[in-house]
Amino acid sequence: MSSDPQEILDALDPDQREVAMALTGPVCVLAGAGTGKTRAITHRIAYGVRTGMYVPTSVLAVTFTARAAGEMRVRLRDLGVQGVQARTFHAAALKQLGYFWPKVVGGPPPQIVEYKARIVAQAATRLGLEADRVTVRDLASEVEWSKVSMVSAADYEKAATAIGRPAPAGFDHKTIARLLDSYEEVKELGGVIDFEDVLLLLGGILQDRTDVARQVRDQYRRFVVDEYQDVSPLQQFVLDQWLGDRRELCVVGDPSQTIYSFTGATPHHLLSFGQRYRDATTIRLIRDYRSTPQIVTMANRLLTTASDKHRFPVLDLQSQRESGAEVSCVVFADDAREAAGISERIARVIAQGVAPRDIAVLYRTNSQSQAFEEALAAVGVSFQVRGGERFFSRKDVRSALLMLKGAARSAPDDVSPAQAIEDVLRTAGWSSTAPQARGAARERWEALNAVWELTQSLGEQGLGLTEIVGELDERARHQHAPTVDSVTLASLHAAKGLEWSHVYLAGLSEGLMPISLAQTPEAVAEERRLLYVGITRAQHQLTLSYSQSRSGTGRTARQVSRFLAPLWTGPRDTSQKPQRGVSDQRVPRPRRGEMHGELFVELRSWRSQWAAQHDVEDHMVVPTTVLRALATQRPATWEAFVSTRGVGQERAVAWGEEAFDIIRKYGPS
Structure with missing residues (x-):
């Protein structure tokens, strides 16, 4: 490979070239979807090495997924650059912690538990809390949020209340605070740590031990952070310790792709970068090389029609590709027909020569994948579920x-x-x-x-x-897997950072997009950004669809997502959704605090039907004790329904709409 640095610049467009030449000082790159941000930052590193400005081993590039880190390493190698460290936050921190732990603490580092569920369950048991598998999962998510947000057990109740964050699984904030304490005690007794502890422990060592911090800072003098809009307070804390008082930092991100706030990620650090570094160089990448003008137009309009667009700066993408097919908008009678119809379309395009690996079906919740798995298998199309076995x-x-x-x-x-x-x-x-x-x-x-x-x-x-x-x-x-020649099934969250020639976005109805659990303006705005991420995964062909009813119900109750209503170009269901809480017959109401017998019977009958449709045992859908609680409390609002002990977010997504419709028919307690 030639040593001429100009060759690095010649491969870039004007905006990417500006990124590559901004070799010193704080740099903020606002990069829209498909604008070549990975190309820009890897060429920046290569240009710095080629000009002699950078020593390769002094550069640490961090990102959020093993796949993205692996892609960086491959591109840097292709550019003739060896020695640059490209890792996830956790991988970089784990390597440093493993090196310094014997010197600072003594002995090998504690064992890392890959999954929190077992420890959370033990912590709940110590407190006498009833927690089934679904509840444990919700509690584990809350433990993770508190740790990446750097909210201690002592501060949890105040912090969660201040931001209006509901306590999970029907518990109150005080109980969750006690659980956080119990969780840490169980870990300590077992001599283990979790993944968040890796960052917490390393950050603490660097903060407290100037000799260790000096050694790390002597090694790594320049930092690149990709997907900076998704940095959590904990990751920012570690980054601050790596940097010290230096300013050699390049961050790359897109506020419009902020979709992980529920895990503690926040765009605050990206949006306030210019305030923290008053002399920072800010560069915008808006030339979209991924998608056709039709797809880019749809994505741009989705954001510009948002009433809250003033909250985040919007990058107006400009497609660099030739004109392609119009975005297709399709309505199906029910979920089963939607899965079958999309699968048949996929089979046709594969027969026309499109490789299965270039096709994806994206949806809002993981529970939606089953219908597509069955439908694709029925037409003989192989598939892989992203997020399944590694x-x-x-x-x-x-x-x-x-x-x-x-x-x-x-x-x-x-x-x-x-x-x-x-x-x-x-x-x-x-x-x-x-x-x-x-x-x-x-x-x-x-x-x-x-x-x-x-x-x-x-x-x-x-x-x-x-x-x-x-x-x-x-x-x-690093779990940097090659591409398998199968159709990809993935949730919108799992699709982040990927792209396909043909993308089918399914289930785009109210209640799924935005999901019914999104109750605040901030949550709804994030749902819009999640849809934006889905749309911008498509290169050549994008199909949007929703179904008018849940399979087997015979009801035409669903409407197209509010986000797409002004953009929808195809037919849509125009029927009115039945008003909830209205019953044609007068139902005797029990006294407050008593279980409504008829409601309980109907809920139990519904559970049996749901279990039979999904080939599971009745108690695996929802325990009878939870049905009794619902028949007694008869929650009048969706929030109260989700907060009922034993329901939780995951169950609410899976079957909540059906059960809540039944409860509302009987009226509040």
């Missing part, structure tokens, strides 16, 4: 990697890397042609084929067998 955790992939490591040690010199890899993968069960069978056999082949394609790509870059195996091992450590 690629490198698959047994067949692990076995193939072990065999490749063995081949790297023992392959004869006269065997080419490509031949050695092919021999290993054929032994593992791969073939050059896909099997006709669907199901597990096809999934296994697709996983091994993804390994094959990745190794071929690395071989074409001139890497030898040992280097290819080393790259695979590095990707496995």
Whole structure:
């Protein structure tokens, strides 16, 4: 590769070039979706190295996902840059904590628990709190929020009340504060820490030990932070300790893609960057290279029609692609027909030559995936659910990697890397042609084929067998998976940072988009941004859809999302949603505090039908004790319904609308 720095700049557009040349001082890059932000910041690092301004090992680039960090490393390597650390916040902090812990504390660091559920359940039991699996999950999310927000148990009640944050799972703020204390006690007794503790402990060590802080700051002198709109107070605290009093920081983000505030992420640090660094260089990337003008126009209009658009600066994207197909807007009679209709469309475009890996179905909640899994299987289309089993955790992939490591040690010199890899993968069960069978056999082949394609790509870059195996091992450590040739099913949150040629956005009705749990203006605004993220994942073809009713109900009650009502170009359901709380028959009302027998019977009957439709036991839908509580309390508002002990957010999303309709029919207690 040529050493001429100008070659780095020649590959960029004017705005990206401005980013690459801003090598010193605080820099804030406001980068819209599809504008090439990763290209800009990796070329900035490469330009700094090529001009001699940067020592590669002095640069730490941090982002939020292992995939994004892996993409950075690949691009930097392609640009001839070695030695730059590109990691997630947690990976960078964990490496430093593991290095300094023996010196500062002594001995190895505590074991990290991957999942909080077991410890949360123990903490709840110590307090005598009833908590089933769903409740434990809601409580674990609240524990995580408090820690990334740096809100202690002592401050939790005051902090949560101040921002109007409801306590989860029907508990009050005081009880949650007690749970936070109990959670920390259980961890301490077990001698374990969680992922948030990695950041807390490292930040504390750097804050308290000037010798350790000096060593880290001598190593890392320049920082790049991607997706800065999603930085939490805890991550900002660690970043501040890394920086000290220095100013060599480049942050990149888009306020319009702030979608993780429920986890403690906040755009405050991005939006106030210019106030913190008065002389900061601010650069806007608005040239969209991902999506057609039709898709970009839809995305821009979605944001500009928001009444709260003054809250965040909006980047008006400008598509750089040729004109394409109009955005398609489709209405289906019910959820099952929506899943079937989209699956049939997908089968047709695959038959026309579109690769399955270039297609995605996106939805608001994970519970929506099942219908699409069944419908795609029915038309013979393979799929992968993003957020399911990790690629490198698959047994067949692990076995193939072990065999490749063995081949790297023992392959004869006269065997080419490509031949050695092919021999290993054929032994593992791969073939050059896909099997006709669907199901597990096809999934296994697709996983091994993804390994094959990745190794071929690395071989074409001139890497030898040992280097290819080393790259695979590095990707496995960081969960930087290759692309499998299957249709992707993903929630809108899981789709962040990805892109596909054809995108189907499903379930875009009121109650799902925005989700009914979004009760505040801030929450509704974030739902709009979540939809914006979904729209901007599409490159060539975007299909928006919703169904008029839940499958099996026979009701036409749903309306198109309020966000899309002014933008919808296709037919829509114009029927009026039945008014809740109205009953055609007079129902005898029990006295306050007594269980309404008829309501309980109807709720129990509804539960049995729901369980049968989803092939689960009745008690797995909702315990009978919760049905009794609902029949006794008869919550009059959605907030009260969700807050009922044993309901919680996850259950409310899955079946809350149906149960709440039944309760409202009987009137409040």
